[in-house]
Amino acid sequence: MNDDYILSALAFNGTVRIYVAATTNMVEAARLTHEMFPTPCVALGRTMTAAALMSRTLKSETDTLTIQIKGDGPIRGIVVVSDSKSNIRGYVHNPHFNFPLNDKGKFDIAGAVGHGYLNVIKDIGLKEPYIGYVELISGEIAEDIAYYYASSEQTPTVLALGVLINSDGSVLTSGGYFIQLMPEVTEETISFLEKNIGSLPSISQMLNSSITPEEILKLIVGEHDFQILNKQDTQYKCNCSRERMERNLISLGEKELSEIQQEQHQAELTCHFCNSSYMFNDEDLSTLLKNLNKR
Numbered sequence: 001m002n003d004d005y006i007l008s009a010l011a012f013n014g015t016v017r018i019y020v021a022a023t024t025n026m027v028e029a030a031r032l033t034h035e036m037f038p039t040p041c042v043a044l045g046r047t048m049t050a051a052a053l054m055s056r057t058l059k060s061e062t063d064t065l066t067i068q069i070k071g072d073g074p075i076r077g078i079v080v081v082s083d084s085k086s087n088i089r090g091y092v093h094n095p096h097f098n099f100p101l102n103d104k105g106k107f108d109i110a111g112a113v114g115h116g117y118l119n120v121i122k123d124i125g126l127k128e129p130y131i132g133y134v135e136l137i138s139g140e141i142a143e144d145i146a147y148y149y150a151s152s153e154q155t156p157t158v159l160a161l162g163v164l165i166n167s168d169g170s171v172l173t174s175g176g177y178f179i180q181l182m183p184e185v186t187e188e189t190i191s192f193l194e195k196n197i198g199s200l201p202s203i204s205q206m207l208n209s210s211i212t213p214e215e216i217l218k219l220i221v222g223e224h225d226f227q228i229l230n231k232q233d234t235q236y237k238c239n240c241s242r243e244r245m246e247r248n249l250i251s252l253g254e255k256e257l258s259e260i261q262q263e264q265h266q267a268e269l270t271c272h273f274c275n276s277s278y279m280f281n282d283e284d285l286s287t288l289l290k291n292l293n294k295r
């Protein structure tokens with residue numbers, strides 16, 4: 001069953017874009033795939049939810065978006081990729097660690113991530129992908145991505161992400177919202193949003209009371225006009241295949257590939273995103289080498 005989705009809406013006469021996502025099943029699928037402990041699961045869940053929301057800004061079908069976080073905390077790093085249809089895949093470098101709660105009694109994501117940086121990579125079919133880079137200002141992920149939008153894309157952005165975990169370690173609920181102000185936005189709208197969003201319960205509280213994305217959207221705009229543009233399903237989905245893994249082997253080059261063949265007579269590749277493993281035996285490696293020589 002998948003009831004994860006993202007609403008895209010325009011509000012305040014088209015001057016504000018609002019995206020709201022429900023991502024509980026996606027994050028639970030990631031937890032099961034990677035057998036993640038609660039703290040890394042919350043960190044990856046927030047990042048995946050952010051990628052799902054941000055993927056709605058991609059324009060063409062083949063566009064992809066990657067969020068990479070590198071830090072000196074125990075999680076070491078987070079990688080999440082989304083395609084334009086909001087199929088999300090991701091992993092953390094260290095999925096198996098416990099970390100003390102912070103002084104508010106919450107998962108200490110800032111501590112688990114540590115100091116480091118965040119990259120947003122957008123492959124939108126140009127010769128080179130667009131790569132944005134910011135230092136982490138908080139490590140809690142939502143603030144860091146909002147800071148990326150303010151500094152790299154000059155777009156004022158509000159991002160709220162929440163992942164709650166059951167006592168058995170499974171995902172209770174996950175979701176978030178993402179608000180972008182267009183250049184035409186009025187001062188009046190800005191001050192309304194600041195005040196209104198400040199008075200809303202936290203995203204985690206809203207999710208915990210089973211409020212739907214439609215209801216969250218209405219809470220954000222208050223009495224003002226809005227228009228839902230679309231509702232996109234989102235899910236945890238990897239796109240790996242034997243062909244992709246073959247290309248990875250080929251990209252090692254002839255020398256390294258023939259060394260692998262001579263020393264190990266096989267190669268086993270495991271996908272970081274879904275843990276599928278692909279075995280290439282001696283004969284497969286010979287075929288790959290033969291084709292490499294023909295090119």
Ligand SMILES: [Zn+2]
Nearest residue numbers: 238240271274
């Ligand atoms: Zn995979």
